Amino acid sequence: MRHAFLLNRRRFLSRTSAAFGAALAAPTLIPASALGLNGTIVPSERINMGFIGLGGQGSGHLLGGAWTYVPGGYVARNDVQVLAVCDVRKERRELAQARCNQVYAQKFNQARYDGVQACNDFREVLARPEIEAVLLALPYHWAAPMATMAAKAGKDVYCEKPIAITVREGRNLVETCRRYGRIYQAGTQQRSEYAGKFRLACELVRNGRIGQLKEVYAYRLPGAFFPTPWASDTSRPVPAGFDWDLWLGPLPWRPFAGAAGHALPGCFIGDVNWSPHHYDIIQWTVNPDPAAPIEVTYENKGNRPETAVIHYRYSNGAVVHSTGYPGEPVGGEGGACFVGTEGRIAVERANIVSDPAGILKEPLRPGDSRAYHADSHSGNFLECVRSRRPTICNPETAVYTMNAILIGGIALALQCALKWDPVKAEFVGDEQANRLLAYTPRPPWRL
Amino acid sequence: MKAYLFRSGALGAIRPALWFKGSFCDFRILLACLMTVAVNCARADQEQDLIATLQSSAGIPQKCDACQKLRYVGTVKSVPALAALLGEERTGHAARYALEGMPFPEAGAALRQALAKASGLIQAGLVDSIGWRRDTAAVPLLVPLLSGADVTLASAAASSLGRIGGKEATAALVAARDECPPAVQPTVLNSLLLCAEQLTAAGDTQGATKLCRDLNTTKYTTSIRVAAWRGLVFADADSRPELIAQALASQDRPLRTVALKVVRELNDPRTTKACVARWTSLPPDAQLAVLDASLLLGSEALPAVKAAAESKDPAVCAAALLALGDLGDSSSIPALAQAAASGEAATRAAARDALARLRGHGVREALLNYLSTAAIAKKAELLRALGERGDKDSANVLVQSAATGPEPARLAALESLRKLAVAETITPLLDIAATSKSDSERDPVLKALYAVCQASANKEQAARSVVQAMARFPAAERRRVLPLLAELATPAALDAAQAATRDPDSELVKEAVLVLTQWPDAAPAPRLLELARTGPDLTLQTLALRGCIELAGREPDTAKRFTLVQQARTAANHPSEKKQALGQLGQIPTPEALQVVLKDLADSGLAEEAGLAAVSIAETLAGADPKLAAEVAAKVLAQCKSADIVKRAWTLRGKFKSAAPFIRDWLVCGPYSQAGANDALAVFNIAFAPEKSGQLVQWKPVPRADVIDLLALFPNQTGCAAYLKTTIIAPADSEAAVLLGSDDGIKAWLDGAVVHANNIDRGAVPDQDVAPIKLKKGANELMLKVTQGGGGWAACARIVGTDGLPIVGLKAQVER
Structure with missing residues (x-):
């Protein structure tokens, strides 16, 4: 059934909420202009946000940059007020703070604007009641624990992928977002951006334009948390201004060894970073029964890790391969190729092609079923924060996709075939594989 | 790796075969059984080795790795060795990881036993693992920890008790609720919410309701209060409609915020109806939420949706109009047509969308009936809807409106005819085209005609219709419909188009040549060649020649194509046509x-x-x-x-792969970035210090390597560039090429002059780019700029001579 998810709901915010007004009036560091007292957009029209993780993706969201699709970043939006920036690297948070304050100084015509707080510890951001939403762009191991903590603190969450590194984390995330009534969106922006190419592919396939969907080529291996080694004694001096222990968080402790980017070396098997985008589109398009089991098989004709292939068989008969479609370059840059009984569609960020070519020329008809439509991933998140509608990639959807990746990664790690029960979130008849569905955080961190 | 042995490829290869082929074969079953025996033996051997590692004097990383493997291969046998490590911080964490995942009671017992001896963070970790194992036997051990002075431990205990649940755990959490320290309270309250969920799932709604009511108070944080309210809604089915209806109308924003989400996810008709009954007291955002929920009621929701479509609030109105597309019936048509014809853009779009999707008994007939009485603007919307609905049976109605207007209706009808592209409309559309009084009036007709020709399944018949119509038209009108022939491209259409090139009307001839040039195959090429040679004027000859060369490219037979291009080339006198022919060759x-x-x-x-x-x-x-x-x-x-x-x-x-050595000696500087330039493409053309003369640049030597890994030199950088520099010593003046690979973009300078630039986001592969260079005898300075957008960051380069081989005597050097 088609739902009216596209409308702008901003106007419906209650502007008279005493509770909200009181919350906003509390902090003294927000200048009056930021509170809408100088003819600027009133606060109830804006969402107060904190940004945690200020690497390439996080600072891109905040200040504008590639793959974030927000010109000038969130800080340039009139419907967002950035109240805090947070990173375990001092130079990053201070740079972001200075830049945000500079933008607001100009916007509110206040030369000494200092309303943006810079934090090392994200718990300071979560503790601020006036912050309504947080954007998380974190090392992989922090995404789910921090998103869960944010939801418990009453924040809505936009979280960059990979959104969980274990099945347990994902399940906990879904339950917590439900329990606290939070809006959550995963940063799988291929659903919304790239001129709707991925949505078009999804809708064409779902409406039978390639006949019955038989196979999908993902062009990427899935992956899973599978730390080898678990620990290390290699040690280098921790750079000044870098909180290594907080970066490490729930991971097993090890000395700083000079690498602290998105993930520690050796923590993962396969691909958990780039694959979420593409497996997300694949789940969207295959549109499987979310309660039906998935069969995962492992194949390796080359006996080298890079020659391994994972296959998924869904209950509707579609089989997803982690390889590329032979001879089809489109999809290789990150995308998928959908093969049906009457043709195929290959899609990636820059291209969408079909065979026969006419498949793409025939527009969708009014009676055709449509996928959730959003033209801006960030915009969809903010709109849903206001309307409380589910986002285009809500926690249930994001976790279903992430689980598909993780179970494929576990098959890759154990080099075996597995059967997955998505309702119980466990493998059928394989207690050994089930042991890899969770890991044990380092105290004091818990899920 | 040894850890993989027990599930190695052979077994993995059999299981997919069983699944994918869907049949069991005795041989395969036997083989699988043998494999299982072998696997178990390998597993036992491996486990013994891992236990031996734990009990040896191996270092912490080795012991931790053994624990990590025992997580998935360990049996009861490994429990004592793992338990012995639980008291140490690093190996204890790894051992706990192994034990927590083991489905044996012995593993649980080991964790419980360790609890009494542990303290601090180690004890907190043990408590957490016990909680994930949902070990009810541990509850008496955890309860006392709730009231301890160590808040980390007390929080861990509260968390685990919540996961384990049950009467004893719940009672302990209730007792601690208002007595525990503030740092522990959020965890206690979250655990109580968890207990309430467990009670609801188990059918004890009374117990769950009590827990949630006690938490639904302003005494606690807003997030706990509204979560408790939500728990109450799910636990107390009797009160649910009233609770939600009240919350949606409430001034308590956090509560209403959660209610907006809950009403949508509940899918509870009783609740939705209760909310609909309070419609007028709800603010617009709540009305929208109720509208979304109403859609799940089906036709029962129609009266409410119709009423919402009257809302003065444009967003509510638009959402209701959209919903009418799903739920409405023939009685909705006048309101939808009215809304589509007037009002704000969002409501118009919603009404149009709904008119297109409206289905059900009598809708089509009602739409056509209303068409005859509707005012002009509404009539246009209904005609537009016929096209959007794909109603090909309405073609006659549309043709009538296209012929008689008025203008908004005429345009809407033509647009629908274009969308429907019904073959039978070709003749009436040609007649309308012939009687059109201006180009602007004719254009939409021609668009519809093109669509009909394009979609026509019987091109011969369509072509006959066009040719017959053309015979009735004066030359000026024929000119305008001539392009339809190229769209149809049948033999009859070709004859007609070629005949037009012999018409006395010079403008028609020119148009015919252009139409022949657009032909989808090379069939008109001989006639165009003839015109190129004997045409009445130079302009026409040139047009025909160009057309002939272009058409030659559409000839699939290579030999015929070559002959055609050669013939055209011979006829060409002007360089531009010769160049065009070279392009085809x-x-x-x-x-x-x-x-x-x-x-x-x-x-x-x-x-x-x-x-x-x-x-x-x-x-x-x-x-x-x-x-x-x-x-x-x-x-x-x-x-x-x-x-x-x-x-x-x-x-x-x-011959680039003939072992030409990579340049291994480089100096590096960077990384360079600039505010506002956040990706590889953005920094590519920013001139940083190494590109500017007189700037101080600190060059540092790079470890020698074929591929220079800039990511290792400058980790955690994005939206930046680094520079590499080396001195090439050439044995003589010579022409050469530098072969480059880069992740991401690369720019190259030789002695200060740019010799290559490729602004791209990619992974590095040797010899991706080739840049011709001229080396002078002696020292030549080669500098590379390599940009970084994210992920890998690397570059490689090597130099070959004009023969593609390494240049003997050439070397690269830097001062280290």
């Missing part, structure tokens, strides 16, 4: 075509086009005849200057 990968284009290399006016064509042909032939390709490349390099052609000619020489 370049697409014919035969030695004959190659010989023809090579002759034009000597003509300075044609050299670049001939070179491009020669390279294109030689690229195709190179696999079968590399010597020929190399000869062509040499000839092209001697005549052509265009950078792209020169690069392709260089590549044609194709």
